[in-house]
Amino acid sequence: MTSNPALVESPTIEIDDVSKWFGQKVAVSNVTCSFGPGVTGLLGPNGAGKTTMLRMLTGLIRPSQGAIRVLGVWPRTSPSVYANVGLVPEEAAVYPTMTAREYVRYAATLSGVSDTGAAANRAIDTVDLDDAADRKLAGFSKGMRQRAKVAAALVGDPQILLLDEPLNGTDPVQRLHLIDLFRRLGDEGRTLVVSSHILDEIERMSDRVIAIVDGRLAAAGDVTAIRSAMSDIPYRVRIETDRSRVLAAKLLEESLVHGVSVDDGTLHVETDDLAALGGRVPAVAHEVDARITMFQPEDASLESVFRYLVRKR
Amino acid sequence: MRSLRAITGATVRQVLGLRRAIIFGLAALAPALVFLLTAQALVDEAALDRFLGMVVGLYFPLLVPIVALIISASALGDERRDGTLSFLVLRPIPRSVISGSKFLGAVLVASGLNALGGAAIGVAYGVETGSWDVVVPLVVGGIVASIVYASLFVPLGFFTDRAVLIGLAFVFIFENGVVSALSGLSSLSPWRVGMSAFSGLVPDSVAAKLTDIGIANLSGLGSTLSTTVIITALSIAATTLVLRRRDLA
Numbered sequence: 001m002t003s004n005p006a007l008v009e010s011p012t013i014e015i016d017d018v019s020k021w022f023g024q025k026v027a028v029s030n031v032t033c034s035f036g037p038g039v040t041g042l043l044g045p046n047g048a049g050k051t052t053m054l055r056m057l058t059g060l061i062r063p064s065q066g067a068i069r070v071l072g073v074w075p076r077t078s079p080s081v082y083a084n085v086g087l088v089p090e091e092a093a094v095y096p097t098m099t100a101r102e103y104v105r106y107a108a109t110l111s112g113v114s115d116t117g118a119a120a121n122r123a124i125d126t127v128d129l130d131d132a133a134d135r136k137l138a139g140f141s142k143g144m145r146q147r148a149k150v151a152a153a154l155v156g157d158p159q160i161l162l163l164d165e166p167l168n169g170t171d172p173v174q175r176l177h178l179i180d181l182f183r184r185l186g187d188e189g190r191t192l193v194v195s196s197h198i199l200d201e202i203e204r205m206s207d208r209v210i211a212i213v214d215g216r217l218a219a220a221g222d223v224t225a226i227r228s229a230m231s232d233i234p235y236r237v238r239i240e241t242d243r244s245r246v247l248a249a250k251l252l253e254e255s256l257v258h259g260v261s262v263d264d265g266t267l268h269v270e271t272d273d274l275a276a277l278g279g280r281v282p283a284v285a286h287e288v289d290a291r292i293t294m295f296q297p298e299d300a301s302l303e304s305v306f307r308y309l310v311r312k313r
Numbered sequence: 314m315r316s317l318r319a320i321t322g323a324t325v326r327q328v329l330g331l332r333r334a335i336i337f338g339l340a341a342l343a344p345a346l347v348f349l350l351t352a353q354a355l356v357d358e359a360a361l362d363r364f365l366g367m368v369v370g371l372y373f374p375l376l377v378p379i380v381a382l383i384i385s386a387s388a389l390g391d392e393r394r395d396g397t398l399s400f401l402v403l404r405p406i407p408r409s410v411i412s413g414s415k416f417l418g419a420v421l422v423a424s425g426l427n428a429l430g431g432a433a434i435g436v437a438y439g440v441e442t443g444s445w446d447v448v449v450p451l452v453v454g455g456i457v458a459s460i461v462y463a464s465l466f467v468p469l470g471f472f473t474d475r476a477v478l479i480g481l482a483f484v485f486i487f488e489n490g491v492v493s494a495l496s497g498l499s500s501l502s503p504w505r506v507g508m509s510a511f512s513g514l515v516p517d518s519v520a521a522k523l524t525d526i527g528i529a530n531l532s533g534l535g536s537t538l539s540t541t542v543i544i545t546a547l548s549i550a551a552t553t554l555v556l557r558r559r560d561l562a
Contacts, residue, residue, distance in 0.1 A: 058403055061560040076557070083405040091396035097326055109319040110404040152400070 005221035006210065008036035012160055012191040013057055018066035020052055020215075027052040029215040030066075035193050039186035041202030041209045041223075042195040049215035050195040051090060054164050057193070058087050070160065083112060086153030090164040090195075093149060096138035100129055100148045103137055104155050111156030123151040128177055142169025150178065160191045167201055179205045234258050235274045239267040239281065240294035247290045254280060268298070316406045317414045324418025328387040337380050341430030344371045345437040352441050361522055364438045368451065368511070369526065373504045374489050376430050377455055381423040381462035381503075382480035388419035388463075389552070390470030398561055412467075412552035416545070419463045427455035450514035458507025460541050464548035465503065471555060500540070509537040 011034035020028040028049045044050050055061045056068055059075030068074060075081050095103060104123050108116035124133045127147040132140070137148060146166055153161055163182070167175050182205045186192050196202050202209055203223050211219040241247050248260045248267050256277055258270040271277040274297060285292050329337075344367045352363045392398040392415075401411055435448030462480075470476040488502040499505045512523050513534030 055399075058399070060399055060402070079407065080405050082403050085403065087399060087403050089396060089399050093396045093400055095323065095327065095395075095397060097330065098323075106319060106323060107400070107404075110316050110401070110406060112316075112405055 006033035006217060008034050008208075010036050012036055012071055013193070014067075014069045015053075015057070016067045016069075018056065018063045018068060020049075020056060020061065020064050027215050028056070028063075028212075031212070031215075031217050032066075033210050033217060033220060035191055035210075037186070037189045037191050038208065039182055039192040039194060039206040041206035042193055042212065043197070043199060043202050043209050044195075044212040044218070045197050048197075048212045050197075050212055051164055052215075053212065054087070054162050054193065054195060057162055058085065083156060084159040086156060086158040086161045088146070088149045088153045088161070088163040088166050090168065092145070094137045094140075094145050097136060099134050099136055100124065100140070100144075100151070101133040103148055104133075104151045107152035108155040113156055119155050119157075120151075123155040126154060126181065127151045128174075143171055143174050146170055147174065147178070150181075154185075158190070161185065161193075163192065163194045165195055165197070167196065167198075175201075234270040234272055235277075236298040237269045237271065237274065237277060238294065238296045238298050239269060239292060240265070241267065241285065241290045241292050243288060243290035246288045247285060250284050250288050251281070254284065256280065316404070316410050317417070320401065320411060320414035321418045321421070324388055324415055325422055327391055328384050328419060329422045333384075337384075337426045338429065340376060340380065341426050342433050344368075344376060344430065345433035347371070348434060348437045349440070352437075355441070357442060360438070360442050361519065362526075364434070364442075364447070365519070365522060365526060367434055369508070369523075372430060372434055372451070373454065373458065373508045373511075374484075377427045377458045377507060378462060378480070378484040378488070378504050380426050380430075381459045382466045382484070383477055384423040384426070385419045385463040385466035386470035386476035386480060388415045388467045388470060390474065390476055393471055394474065402556060402561055408556040409549070409553040412549050412556055416463060416467050416549055416552070419467050420460055423459040423463055424456040427459045428452045431455035446516050447519060450511045453514055454507040454509075454511030456507075457510040457537060457541050458504045461503035461506050461544055464544045468548060468552045468555065471552065506537055506540060510534055513537065 013035040015031055015033050018028060018031050019026065031053070042050050042053065052061065056063050057070060059068075059070075062076065071081050071084060073081050075085065095106075098106065101120055101124060105116050105120040108119045108123075113119045124130055127150050129144065129147050129151060132144060137145060140148065146169055150163070150166060153163075166182075167178060170178060179201075182192055182194060186206075192206075194202070194205060207222055209219070209221065209223055210217065239247070244262050244265045244267055248262050251257050251260050251267070251269060256271050256273050258272070260270075261268045269277065278295065281292065281295060348364060348367045352360050355363055389398075389412075392401060402408065431451035431454065432448055435445070435451045438447055439445040465483075466476055466480055469479065473479065484504075488504060492498045492502045492505065512520055515523070
């Protein structure tokens with residue numbers, strides 16, 4: 001058992017002190033970590049360096065410093081390794097004039113699959129795209145394109161699957177389906193690296209997280225450990241009411257409330273105990289005769305959570 | 314071989330959408346139509362002058378370059394612009410197969426369209442004069458020029474979104490301006506390389522007429538074809554090297 005939570009015991013992907021800079025801009029800085037079988041979430045706010053990291057793992061871009069090994073080799077110089085690697089990029093990456101079936105079949109041909117038709121049908125079925133498989137990709141919604149890309153990545157039956165924000169644009173049903181699929185593929189012993197800026201998504205599909213902020217490794221380990229590392233920062237909740245100032249004053253008397261600010265009639269409340277606050281606010285509002293029209297955790301503050309993790313290192 | 318066929322086929326579809334096929338198809342037929350409309354009632358010598366006017370003034374210096382550079386710049390340029398390059402390069406196939414098949418796809422489409430244009434003018438001339446021996450030289454010349462343009466603009470399309478603009482500047486400023494003034498540079502002009510192939514295959518009477526109107530000092534057919542082969546090999550090798558060495562995203 002390795003003591004460094006950023007490293008795994010049987011790695012299929014190894015990243016050793018990797019940095020990448022584009023001119024003056026440092027996109028990834030001195031990252032050392034590894035990935036093994038199962039689903040690992042690559043978590044970080046937009047612009048953190050996740051996409052750069054995934055592109056380096058595939059060999060699309062070269063690290064400015066350090067070394068990357070995928071199944072023991074650097075993919076750029078050993079393209080045969082691509083038979084075992086699939087990438088679902090965040091950008092479009094589909095041919096609009098092809099149907100989904102043609103697209104997946106094209107991927108199968110280039111991946112060296114022998115029975116391309118059967119493999120394409122299997123992959124399309126896996127992502128639940130059968131009904132739309134013979135429609136042109138130009139007419140696909142973003143979510144459907146994501147599923148087509150996942151099918152194209154899966155069609156060669158790769159051991160490693162790298163997915164850059166794969167749930168972007170998918171509806172809730174598609175999202176659940178894809179999360180189940182990724183979990184299943186991970187359980188089969190494949191290495192899945194799934195990038196996302198949404199903690200909840202990562203939490204639902206992966207047991208292990210690598211968090212990246214400003215190109216640096218901010219935290220690594222299982223999801224519970226990351227959660228607990230975040231536990232000492234207060235939650236922020238947004239409350240909309242018809243009597244904002246009165247309610248703000250009353251809430252400040254509550255011990256579980258650390259601070260309240262009023263912004264254009266909207267309250268921003270800080271607390272350590274989100275559940276307790278949720279239970280207490282209606283009662284306090286009733287006392288001051290205020291009507292609550294919205295109670296919403298400000299999970300957009302995730303970026304500040306990431307920054308907090310960086311400062312904590 | 315399966316990958317080469319697949320990428321070439323996909324490239325043909327990619328660079329020749331329905332709209333392009335219609336526009337370029339009509340453009341390819343335009344010189345022939347102009348010739349048919351203007352050459353009626355001309356006697357043999359005058360018809361030959363009019364025919365060569367179309368070939369030297371419209372087909373080679375305008376139609377062939379514009380079709381070839383737009384098609385060629387799209388072959389790799391569209392992959393980069395649409396983000397599909399990663400789809401291609403993250404496959405267990407050599408980069409030389411990718412660059413070779415992108416080149417082949419571009420050449421098939423550009424050559425096809427330009428061969429159609431060349432054949433149409435040749436047939437129109439044949440209809441007017443009963444002389445059909447210029448059809449093959451025109452088709453060969455159009456194909457040779459298309460190959461040389463593809464050698465330049467398939468790689469350039471990878472480097473910049475402005476490959477077509479650069480191409481148009483190359484054709485109108487360099488080829489049709491500078492090279493026209495300095496005939497010693499004619500081997501650097503792809504459409505003139507194509508015209509060399511054409512002039513090397515036409516009957517002596519037509520070749521003499523070409524010399525009369527100032528299209529002289531063109532290299533022979535053998536030299537033209539070997540130049541084309543060398544440029545093509547260099548282009549594919551350079552594109553392969555770029556795909557191997559450069560960051561691709």
